[in-house]
Amino acid sequence: MTDLILGQTLSFSANPFDAGPEAARYDSHGGVVVENGIITDLGSADTLRARHPQAAVTDMGGHLITAGFVDAHAHYPQTPIIASWGKRLIDWLNSYTFPQEMRFADRVYADAVAGEYFDLLLANGTTSVCSYCTIHPESVDAYFTAAQARGMRALGGKTCMDRDTAPDGLRDTAQSAYDDSKMLLEKWHGQDRLSYVITPRFSPTSTPDQLTALGALWAEHPDCLMQTHLSEQLDEIEWVKSLYPDARDYLDTYEQFGLLGKGGLYGHAIHLEDREKARLLEVGASLIHCPTSNTFIGSGLFDMAGLMAAGQRVGLATDTGGGSSFSMLRTMAAAYEIGQLRGTPLHPAQLYWLATAGSAQSLLLGDKIGNLEIGMEADLIALNLTSTPGIAQRAAQANDVWESLFPTIMMGDDRAIAQVWVGGKPQN
Structure with missing residues (x-):
């Protein structure tokens, strides 16, 4: 036909x-x-x-x-808690996100949320997404099963956290993070239109041993992407420095464990130091702009104009449920507003490119979608x-x-x- x-x-x-x-x-x-x-x-x-x-x-x-539309950074398990009132990132995680994510050990619950999430994406014109799951393999199976049933191109992975900064009931270990991620990768990566993404949540919730294990897994499977968070809030950066006192900067907490490279997706990347910008550009990493999340949680103003002028690879994302909308239209609007606040307004052509071809390129899928x-x-x-x-x-x-x-x-x-x-x- x-x-x-x-x-x-x-x-x-x-x-x-x-x-x-x-x-x-x-x-x-x-x-x-x-x-x-x-x-x-x-x-x-x-x-x-x-x-x-x-x-x-x-x-x-x-x-x-x-x-x-292509959404380059999301947390599908947070669908039920989107638009929850909060103060700062860490408070919001502890009050809403972590209790919600504990429920995803239940496959029936995970299936229900995953199905609802993908239906919401399609209703808003999003046809491809890259999402974090939870520490539970069941959450990954539910996510990919729902995407596969709809024929969608979806990327995602088990979120890994083994440090005691994460709550009881939501921690794995360095070994189980490696073993579970490898098992899920072998099960789902390359099936139909699905791609596995190695997923340390962020360095404050992982020990050096876990980051080392996930860096090793990425080296073993360089065709996979790796996603994490970077420099979202100033108090988060200070927290990272207290946990990794020998690191040169936040990015170094990934770089020293083999978690920096092309195919690395670094969510937020608002408060970057010069060395971090240089290394991200040098390796061809992707920075993912999450404007509704950045304003909702009060994180700061992403330097889209400066980073694009420097040649960085940038995608656009809802970051649901820290982001306050499933719509990439609303996400484009927020990116425009942030550009205005920085004195560098974005043209509609730039906004629409970010939500389609730009995000696809950030996921190294620019030859397939967007x-x-x-x-x-x-x-x-x-x-x-x-x-x-x-x-x-x-x-x-x-x-x-x-x-x-x-x-x-x-x-x-x-x-x-x-x-x-x-x-x-x-x-x-």
Whole structure:
């Protein structure tokens, strides 16, 4: 079966942080051809109709067809506690996160939350995600099972914590972290569209022995990614220094144990020192910006403009449930607001690239997802650019595609997601 999806289309030929808005490719009446879950042709609607006369046509009218959103950092077990009132990071973890994560030893509960989580993602136009699970292997099995059932591209791993800074009932050991992670990696990595990610939560909740074990596991499986947290809050950084007094900086608590490299995903990365920036750039690591989380927990203002100008690889993420929304539209809006507070506002082309192609590239999946390109996986969304009266009245005054799209970025929610395709299959 050949499917032809018509509408306005938006994709990228380059990074708009480097090339400007001209990096975007926009067609006011374009289309995407999909065969067996893969994009096989792109172009104007009239050209594609003539080229594929036997195709089954889905005409989305004035809706904007783009790649589905890619969420590069999330905590699916925190779904039930999203938007819980809190003070600072450590208080929030102890009050809400850790008690919630203890429940994931129960596979039935883990399955229920995982299913709800992926349904929420699809409702918000997110077709790919990279998530932390909990210390329990059951949480990983539930996560990948739910993603696999929906045909989604998903990345994730067992969160590892063995230091007594984590609560009783939510700690493993250096050996069990290695053994469980290896078992789960061998079970899930490369199955369908699933990828295992080695996952030390962050250095304050792992002993040097555990970080050494996970560094060894990553060295044994360099095709896997590794995810953790870095320099989210100033008091967190001081805590790290007290636990690792010999480390040169926060990043060194990973680097000295083999947990720095290309394929490393470092969430937040707000308060970086010069040496850390230089080493992250040198190895080609990925920094993951979590704007709604950073404002919700009061962490600070990520230096998107400075880091991108320096050549860092950056992705965008909700960080649910520290982040306060499942929507990458809301996440883009928060990234714009943080840019404004730093005096470096982001163009809509930059925001949308971050939520799609940029995040895909941060996960080293830029050749598979995050853009409309021939040969890429057909994870697509159709955006209704007039989904609410407030958005519609502003869009009616638009002079170009960016003025049409920006109101949806700033004010849109799940009502703007007119359709989602995962592997070319419509989801609602």
